Amino acid sequence: PYPVYARMRREAPIYHNPELNFWALSRYDDVAAALVDSARYSSDHGPVLDGGVWGPKARTMLSFVATDPPDHTRMRSVIARGFTMRRVAALEPMIRGLARGYVEEGLEKGTFDFARDLSAKLPLDVISELMGVPPSDRAEVRERNNGLLRYHPGSDPSEDGLRNLFSLGGYYASIIAERRKAPRDDLVSVLVADDGLTDEEIVPFMLLLVGAGSETTTHLLNAAWYWAWRNPEQRAAAFGGAIAPWMEESLRYDTPAQGTARRLTEDTVLHGVDLPAGTRMWLLAGSANRDESVFPDPDAYDLGRDTSKLISFGAGRHYCLGASLARMEARVALEELTRLIAPDYEIDTTGIRRTRHGNVRGMLSLPTTVR
Numbered sequence: 001p002y003p004v005y006a007r008m009r010r011e012a013p014i015y016h017n018p019e020l021n022f023w024a025l026s027r028y029d030d031v032a033a034a035l036v037d038s039a040r041y042s043s044d045h046g047p048v049l050d051g052g053v054w055g056p057k058a059r060t061m062l063s064f065v066a067t068d069p070p071d072h073t074r075m076r077s078v079i080a081r082g083f084t085m086r087r088v089a090a091l092e093p094m095i096r097g098l099a100r101g102y103v104e105e106g107l108e109k110g111t112f113d114f115a116r117d118l119s120a121k122l123p124l125d126v127i128s129e130l131m132g133v134p135p136s137d138r139a140e141v142r143e144r145n146n147g148l149l150r151y152h153p154g155s156d157p158s159e160d161g162l163r164n165l166f167s168l169g170g171y172y173a174s175i176i177a178e179r180r181k182a183p184r185d186d187l188v189s190v191l192v193a194d195d196g197l198t199d200e201e202i203v204p205f206m207l208l209l210v211g212a213g214s215e216t217t218t219h220l221l222n223a224a225w226y227w228a229w230r231n232p233e234q235r236a237a238a239f240g241g242a243i244a245p246w247m248e249e250s251l252r253y254d255t256p257a258q259g260t261a262r263r264l265t266e267d268t269v270l271h272g273v274d275l276p277a278g279t280r281m282w283l284l285a286g287s288a289n290r291d292e293s294v295f296p297d298p299d300a301y302d303l304g305r306d307t308s309k310l311i312s313f314g315a316g317r318h319y320c321l322g323a324s325l326a327r328m329e330a331r332v333a334l335e336e337l338t339r340l341i342a343p344d345y346e347i348d349t350t351g352i353r354r355t356r357h358g359n360v361r362g363m364l365s366l367p368t369t370v371r
């Protein structure tokens, strides 16, 4: 999509898509300004434009990411108590153990699918851990989650995907009931506390975590692995220990969540175009992160660049609640990968498969051979 974005930034900084009837913003300054102006750019119809999800009922599927204040403020403050630095840091040894296990399994095989065998498993297992899913049920949760988010924009999620979604909902409801009876020191117990959330609020939140926190992190890891392979000089820096720059540049270069949707609450004029209240807006972080006015030579994958302004986790009220967890997960996985695997790995590009989704961008299959 990047050549298209470049043309949009140049020629049509506000661009109308007639098929799905939305207006896209592609320049960094426009996207950043819209993200922080949550009074004008409402989230109350949800962050995705797809027909089956967009609308006032989005919050029943996607929880507080599809709300505005005051509901958003109340829910986010409860949920944030479950995402403290202490809780995130406490997960590190578990994450390292999982990452090492998956890398070692891959090494034994010699040729393995980086996406399926490692990067798709790790983030979902971490979320299962956060939500109190016992290890014995994790493979099942992974299986049911499969394919949920992989439908194409304009179409509705597949029936199977929806069935799986709701069956997971029932499963999470049983965990909530257990924690109500016997609270522990974990995220779900925080959510069910006296001043916490209702069951009707918690189940969608758990489903949101699976959607927001797993595939995105998967695609960050895939992007890091793939783009380092494509750029041997950068790979040498990455394997030489530049883990944080590797992660940040991958977040910028191939942004896992390419865009987010908003609904205008007031009549607005942008680049000379009159947009009435109610207009569907698409804020393209994936383009903002390649805006030449902020990131010089944006199409070069360069671990040496300043990435401090990247917008991959959003901005403003809805700034990703899991950003520090995602960064820690990616760092730990990349540390284990560089420790256990030699930098001369190969990727079979004929076997790469990509997502077909309007928002989540990345690879579903990434066949890798290690020496």
Ligand code: HEM
Pocket (backbone or CB within 6 Å): 043, 047, 064, 065, 066, 076, 127, 208, 209, 212, 213, 214, 216, 217, 220, 256, 257, 260, 261, 312, 313, 314, 315, 317, 318, 319, 320, 321, 322, 323, 325, 326
């Ligand atoms: C929100 C990206 C990982 C939980 C967001 C938003 C973005 C984003 C762009 C803002 C959406 C909007 O403004 O409409 C990412 C990326 C990730 C990642 C790129 C990985 C590389 C995670 C993880 C978790 C998580 C690991 C939790 C386990 C959330 C939640 C929200 C959110 C709960 C909603 C926050 C709110 O509405 O106030 N994420 N995310 N994310 N993310 Fe992440």
